[in-house]
Amino acid sequence: MAKKKLRLTVNGHRIEKDVEESMRLLDVLREELFLTGTKEGCGIGECGACTVVLDGKAVNSCMVLALSADGGIVETVEGLGSRSKLHPVQEAFLDHHALQCGFCTPGMLMSAKALLDENSNPSEEEIKEAISGNLCRCTGYVQIVDAIKDAAGRRNNLG
Numbered sequence: 141m142a143k144k145k146l147r148l149t150v151n152g153h154r155i156e157k158d159v160e161e162s163m164r165l166l167d168v169l170r171e172e173l174f175l176t177g178t179k180e181g182c183g184i185g186e187c188g189a190c191t192v193v194l195d196g197k198a199v200n201s202c203m204v205l206a207l208s209a210d211g212g213i214v215e216t217v218e219g220l221g222s223r224s225k226l227h228p229v230q231e232a233f234l235d236h237h238a239l240q241c242g243f244c245t246p247g248m249l250m251s252a253k254a255l256l257d258e259n260s261n262p263s264e265e266e267i268k269e270a271i272s273g274n275l276c277r278c279t280g281y282v283q284i285v286d287a288i289k290d291a292a293g294r295r296n297n298l299g
């Protein structure tokens with residue numbers, strides 16, 4: 141199959157790849173760039189495990205054709221924080237025990253990040269709405285919502 145050039149900025153790095161037209165953004169991230177923090181659950185836009193931030197919005201990367209994102213800015217969980225300096229939302233997830241198996245966590249974190257970038261002081265309803273596309277089979281969501289609320293406070297305190 142013919143390939144076309146894809147240009148993206150991923151976690152602050154410019155990349156260029158020749159990709160097949162049928163490749164999804166998820167495939168490019170995991171198979172071409174080896175950013176396997178982004179997970180594939182359902183593959184049909186229903187679980188949110190594959191959530192990344194594309195041009196400032198949380199998207200299901202399994203539902204985005206890679207070439208349709210050409211020129212875009214992509215953030216994945218690998219770009220969120222570092223081992224020595226976690227992102228406030230990562231710190232809050234740890235402190236609130238907002239993960240168990242962790243499969244949903246990268247997607248949850250990216251949905252939370254997109255929300256907090258847009259709305260620094262979200263209500264509980266806004267948090268629930270922002271993660272409504274992210275399924276978690278383990279936690280029951282209470283700790284996740286608490287963690288995102290706390291992360292908002294931490295970010296605001298950082299100024």
Ligand code: FES
Binds near residue numbers: 180181183191201
């Ligand atoms: S893997 Fe993309 S929404 Fe489930």
Ligand code: FES
Binds near residue numbers: 238241243
């Ligand atoms: S922590 Fe297991 S699915 Fe959410």
